[in-house]
Amino acid sequence: MEHVYQELLKPSPALLQDIARIDGDIMLMGVGGKMGPAMARLAKQAVEEAGIQKKITGVSRFSEPGLQEELNALGINTIKADLLNDAELQALPETQNLIYLAGQKFGTTGRESYTWAMNTYLPGRVAEKFRHARIVAFSTGNVYPLSPVLNGGLAEDIPAAPVGEYGQSCLGRERMFQYFSSIYNTPVFIYRLNYANDVSYGVLLEIAKAVYEQREIDLRMGHVNVIWQGDANEIAIRALLHCEAPAKTVNVSGPETVAVRWLAQEFGKRMDRTPRFVNSEQPDALLSNSAECFRLFGYPRVTLKQMIDLVAAWITEGGKTINKPTHFQEREGKF
Template sequence: MLTVQELEEALAAPTDELIEDLAQLDGDIMILGVGGKMGPSLAKLAQNAIQKGKLGKKVYGVSRFSSGTLQQELEACGIETIAADLLKEEDLAGLPNVKNIIYMAGNKFGTTGNEHFTWAMNAYLPGRVAATFPHSRIVVFSTGNVYPLTPIQASGAKEKDPVGPVGEYAQSCLGRERVFTHFSHKHHIPMVMFRLNYAIDMRYGVLLEIAQKVNNLKPIDVTMGHANVIWQGDANSYALRSLLYCQTPPTVLNITGPETISIRRIAEEFGELFQKEPLFVGEEQDTALLSNAAESFRLFGYPSVSLQQMIDWTGTWVLNEGETINKPTHFQQRKGAF
């Protein structure tokens, strides 16, 4: 995989399982916040599955579309786009009444110093969306940051484990879940809380950040010594398939890969590939932000792209100076400051 076109095609290639699940789903699909890192490929994946399966559904993509060519790109794929600021009541009220909603709107980076906007996006807006669509089913993108740091030998937090968000971003994400859950109870809205960490493709993510530092001979902080990752295409597929598992009260699903990866070991693998010696700072702590996604594997099967495949693809991408986007994960953060 060497070009953005090849990457986009891989991300948007539907599995038979996705097509079969969408065939069981009544109604169209609307993605709120389609302009983020994962939204465009999720929209294209849904559209391709619908076309390949001849399912006769429509995909809507909603974003501000304030710059760039994304709106035209999605329209060219057959996705109906709607330019809207969801914080504006008139824009929200003007959206079509769609049965299936993937809620991806939110704010993370830049929270420090702008906490009020993060809370408005992550905790106020969910209530407005839920009140606007009381008869839809909603998959709510959330995050593993709602959990506390857990011992690395404990295989990650499970869905029924107590939450313990660290920092205002994570607290606001728990606020998003709590507000949606309130309206799920009030209006009997079936939902899934989709707790994701960390999705990657070749242009961003934990593996790319490690590979770049190894390749550029920059020190790698291993204080947060472990993490989980999942291929973005698999995460997007799971999100769409989660529409079948929406319930009241909401279903909670952890979404990530099956491995607890060692940051040091991954860096050493990239070092072997690049023939460069990784530089490390800090010392691994005995806790990390980790999730146990066994329940999602029971529902959807294991990810189609393995950890080793992601490592190989990322290494090749870096060696060939592939295109990247400047959206670091800040996975090293232990105090929740974003």
């Protein structure tokens, strides 16, 4: 299974083609989070396989032991910085291309001011500092309200109406990048993700672990969107070619509106377990329509059933996971 997993992490022909068209070096800000390390590795591998010269730089506090050294060993340049320290932010070198991954979600309740500082104040400072760069700014489907499952998810032309302070602060992040894009003509791509999955974390892993451990699965948030992390990372890098001024906003998710009950049953088949459920599916859920994403980048390479097979095998074989829950079940926006 490790071999299959590693194969799915390799850059696609589309990424190799696009990275050669991206003018200049690439900086990943907030590289120490869930997606950042894999994205930096993917970008570096794509540069090498494309046979081009392009520096990949990762910026983070690097609180996870060994990560900075691991990235350096791969030839990825790293800078240790506390982005809320303005002197350290201003000392960062200029870059032609910035992928902005920094943000705060879990632990918002009780630390609301810190979440707003990270998710709204800091993006304004970054947008001003890097006003001459192309910027892909990560956001979230949490800026949308819950919508009827039968509608198939909300598209980008539906007005944002986030529930809870986390979603509100993320909309604030979008507004800061939009504002500075408008006054400085900075090309920006706002990347509304919903939800990335790897064998080590994500909605699929959480459902699979609950099935495997015979824990009850709450069905109130009965439907989700999921996408393979490798595909989501490729889209983020390739999105540097689609930055616009005024800022362009695109939903990034898988093509299916997936029933949580069905997912649990699929994992049950593969694990020889009978899923246990609590509560009932509600008529609405947090869902995005990603048709525009597929128009720009094509459909994800890794299918839903491939993801299910991978995650099920990973758990039954005792693969390593990280304890970073998505809280996808949350219906009131409290993180």
